[in-house]
Amino acid sequence: MADDPHKTIYVLNGPNLNLxxxxxxxTYGHATLADVERLCVETATRFGLVAECRQSNHEGVLVDCVHEARVKGVAGIILNAGAYSHTSIALHDALMGVKIPTVEVHISNIHARESFRHHSFTAKAAFASICGFGIDGYRLAITGLAAKIGATTDTKTDITAQA
Structure with a gap:
């Protein structure tokens, strides 16, 4: 974990994302959760941030992670709540209660899928929602979150700056 919690972001992944x-x-591609976590850590590092990645199949554990983020003073949350996005008022309420900048991510385009996936409770508690970009959505989410919280690119670790 980062020494400065204000430079830490939580990347929370919900049910079945371990698969x-x-x-x-x-629908979800061939990338693994380890690939997602590696992408998140690398992207966060570009902005001088530390990504702390967690996954749980249990709604209450995810709520606890959101509460912990507030207690620890983390800078932001990237959330792929999976199916809980469409059902969890508890996650919505937790996000609203902690007032931490949050970006919701979905690997697939939830609006092009079954109608029950078109509504997201967690999106209403996030300042942005990204879907349909595959795992690159996480990179986009971290980039957007970094801009929102004022994190700037670390040119020493930014691979685009080395070109």
Whole structure:
């Protein structure tokens, strides 16, 4: 964990995301959760941030992570709540209660899927929602969160600055 919690962001992944790479690859692709976490850590580092990645299949654990983020004073949250996005008023209320800048991410385009996936409770508690970009959505979410919280690119670790 980072020494400065104000430079830490939480990347929270919900149910079934531990199955990435094998679960419905035609919808979610072949990247694994480890690939997602690596991408998040690398992207956060570009902005001088530390990504702390967690995954749980349990709604209450995710709520506890959101509460912990407030207690620890983290700078922001990237949340892929999976199916809980469409059902969890508890996650919505937790996010609203902590008032931490949050970006919701979905690997697939939830609006092009079954109608029950079109509504997201957690999106209403986030300042932005990104879907349909595959795991690159996490990179986009961290970039947007970094801009929101005023984190700037660390040119020593920014691969685009080295070109």
């Amino acid at each position: 990435l790479g094998t679960r419905e690859p035609e």
